[in-house]
Amino acid sequence: MICCLNPDCPNPLNPNGKKFCQSCSTPLVSLLRNRFRVIRVLSDEGGFGRTYLSEDVDKLNERCVIKQLAPKFQGTWSQKKAMELFAEEAQRLQDLGEHPQIPTLLAYFEQDGCLYLVQQYINGENLLKELQQRKTYNPREIQAILLDLLPILKFIHDRQIIHRDIKPENIIRHKSDGRLSLIDFGSSKQFTARVQNKSGTSIGSHGYSPLEQIRDGKAFPASDLFGLGATCFHLLTGNSPFQLWMESGYAWVSNWRQYLRSPLNPELDFVMDKLLKKDIQERYQSADEVLRDLTPKQLLALPPAGKSSGKIPPTKASYLPKSYPLLRILILVSALILLFGFSESWYKYFRRIQTSLSSRLIQHHSPGQNDAVLSQSLKISFDKVSLANTLQGHENSVLSVAISPDGKTIASSGDDRKIKLWNLATGKLISSLNTYAQQVNTVVISPDGKILVSGGDDNNIKIWNLATGKQIRTLVGHSDSIHALAISLDSQTLVSGSDDNTIKIWDLATGEQIRTLTGHTFWVRSVAMNEDGAILASGSFDKTIKIWNLVKGYSIRTLEGNSQTVTTVAISPDGKTLASGSRDRTIKLWNLATGREIRTLTGHSNTVTTVAFSADGKILASGSRDRTIKLWNPATGEEIVTLAGHTNTVTSVTFSPDNKTLVSASEDNTIKIWRLSE
Known part of the structure; x- marks a missing residue:
């Protein structure tokens, strides 16, 4: 057309x-x-x-x-x-x-x-359309919106620019990772003394723009903050500031609390009230002031802003203890050998000690630039990584892929509302399951290879017979979209994460809901279980990872090392290492038992959307909005290879059980099959 x-x-x-x-x-x-x-x-x-x-x-x-x-x-x-x-x-x-x-x-x-x-183009919906679909937002979601938008306002205000038209229509939530973008700078103005002091033409939207902007044409950073407060008021109450302005001007600002369905927590109540002050002198004057009141104990930082500069956050400096007793012993033994000569018996004895001490030293050392010297045996390389096949059949973005335990079948799902089953060896389509009314965000196959589980935007989980493609049952319980699923190694327990901020535990055989885990304050977009099904990790858009005792249903600890939303988590096959990806473009490796951060992997130039360990745990794969897949050695943090082939965001990666094949999905509507040969 x-x-x-x-x-x-x-x-x-x-x-x-x-x-x-x-x-x-x-x-x-x-x-x-x-x-x-x-x-x-x-x-x-x-x-x-x-x-x-x-x-x-x-x-x-x-x-x-x-x-x-x-x-x-x-x-x-x-x-x-x-x-x-x-x-x-x-x-x-x-x-x-x-x-x-x-x-x-x-x-x-x-x-x-x-x-x-x-x-x-921002692929997503503006907050007004989102509000029309869901009616209202809860206080935790409003706080998350503030924390996402305030750094953007700080960024533009630091560059002496005022937006002047902050409202729900000008804020779009990315479909892929939920981040918010600010659009429509047609009303923005350079913030100069002339703008501050000169009355001019009114620009903005009545109800969302403050009195000084509508009446006098004057605009300040505090004017944008009023617009942000009015936007949050609209989302929180469902009442349009424009309609209230039509009825009574700015009278609603003085009694905004009467429109609430229930009282806010004291912290958010204070922030909202100060954002909505009619008198600009009583209002917040900067985004930093609001951030300090919202997160008094958190380190505040802007997200990486190097879209054009290509700057990548630096890897953390390697940790080394202040004393090096093991290294000293290694040097002493080497000196003794030099002193007494290189007899064959001495040499064999020395090599045994050297290997043992080097191994122990590596355990105490967080790898950095010298790891190539200390851990030669841990280096991984590929003679060939080849793109074996590209599967085309989804009409829109492919959001998730999974491989059956026998390595023969790929399951995929997407925003075309379909689940497709493919022959991994030939790339041919086996069947298509089309019973969803909305997009299917995630699929997972049980370790016994009998069951396929899917979750989507209709808030439901569907259980399928993988062999026949027939639906067994539907699990109902979540009140918002499902984006994360995991099944225990014994194929008995199913875990689901949802945009209703909760995690639910299900009996996979009966469909019975066992318990609900609460604690996250924003969307739960990723879950992972260790092999014995006792420990669960969950990643959320509240910028935290939670570690749970799955048997008793309580939170063991919360990991808070991410400066932006956590988009994906995975646990290594030996259950010792947790990998997480974030919108801050980094991958973090954690000690699952202690919660201590081991190292940070940098290299992607945009949001890390997916991570997965190989079946032997020797390789970590990551996909990103930068359209690439990277393979890493998790033992050293070394980047092994970058795979470029997708033309849009990589949404999902997974390894075959024999570690010889990697399958990736993308918003370019394709699935790619990569062959790995060492």
Whole structure:
């Protein structure tokens, strides 16, 4: 289809091959600037143009958003002001686009009398649409939203820019990892003394923009913070500040608590009240002030903002004890050998001592740059890593893959609402299970190879007979989407993690719910069990990992070393090491027994979305929004190889039982099969 670019066209979509629009007879443009293919209209800008969903043919048809400025009244003040704001928006995106939660500017140009601004496409829904689907948010979710958005405001305010239109429509939650992005910088303004002191044209949205901005045209960082508070009020109560403003102006701000369904905790109540102060002098003056009140005991840091710079957080300095008794003994033994000569018996004895001491030394040492010397035996390399097959059959993003214990079958699921079963050896589709009404986020196969379990956005878990593809039962209990599943080694216990912030334990044979684990304050997106099924690890968007006693159902400890949301966790086959991935672009390895961080692996340039250990525990695979897969040696932290082949976010990776095959899934709608040979 070809989309007509006339902003007044009532039916802009036309069949391919047409030269003129069938509705308005406007000449059709197949590619804007010979690069951008317009797919469909996203929104109408009220006579000044439209916003379109498009494809960038220079970037493998990657999705992008094109904003069009085509004012009807040429030469008027309105047209001049619109063009000025449009150019300013492009400049703001150019200045701010390095932040991973602000769209990147891709192009800005004029064609056929119109101005076009091309920016990164954020695959997700804005918070207003999200609110319409779920009605309200609870206080824990509001606090999480504040903690996600405040660093973005700090980032733009530090660069002397005020957004001036903070509201639910301008905040989009990424579909893949739940992070929030701030969009629409068309109203943003450079924060200068002139802006502070000069009254001007009112810009913003009534109800969300504070009195000083609506009445006087003045904008400050505190003005954006009012908009953030009004946004959270809307999400918390379901009451639109715009509607309240229509009824009584800003009177609602003084008695905002009367709209609450239940009282807030004192901390959030205080923050909300100070955000919504009508008098700017009584309001928070900076994002840092709000963050300090929300997280007084936490280290506050911006997420990595190197989208364009490519800077990667440095690996933590290796830990070495202050004294080195083992190393001293090793040196002493070497000296004795040199003193007394290299007889064969002495040499064999020395090698035994050296091997023993080196091994013990490595256990006390968190590997760093010198690991190649200390642990030669732990090095892993591949003679060949080859892409054996690419499976195409899902209509949209593939979100999860699993391999059967016999290594013969791949199960996959995606946002096309389907589960597919594939022959791993041939890549042929075996069957497709199409009973879901919404997207299927995760699939897992039981260790005995008999059962397939799936979870999705319909809040339910489905149990399937893997051999026949017939559904056995549906487990109902969660109140929000399910994104994480794990099955115990004996195939008797199922664990599920949900966006309702809970973890549920089920009897897989009967479908009976055993217990619910609570403690996370935001979405639970990953769970992993050790081999004996006694220990559970869970990763959450509340930036924590929790370790649970699965038998008795209590939390053993909470790991808080991540500066951003935890997207994925995995436990090594020997049950000693926990791996976690995060939006901070790092992978952390933890001692599962003690909760101590062993090391941090860096190398990905975007969110780490998935991690998996090989069956022998010698390799760790990670996938990322940077579209790559990396293989690591978990014993040393060494990066073995990077696999590039997917053209969009890698969503899931898993190893075959014989460690010779890696299977990956991606938002590019494909599954890839990689052969590993040492």
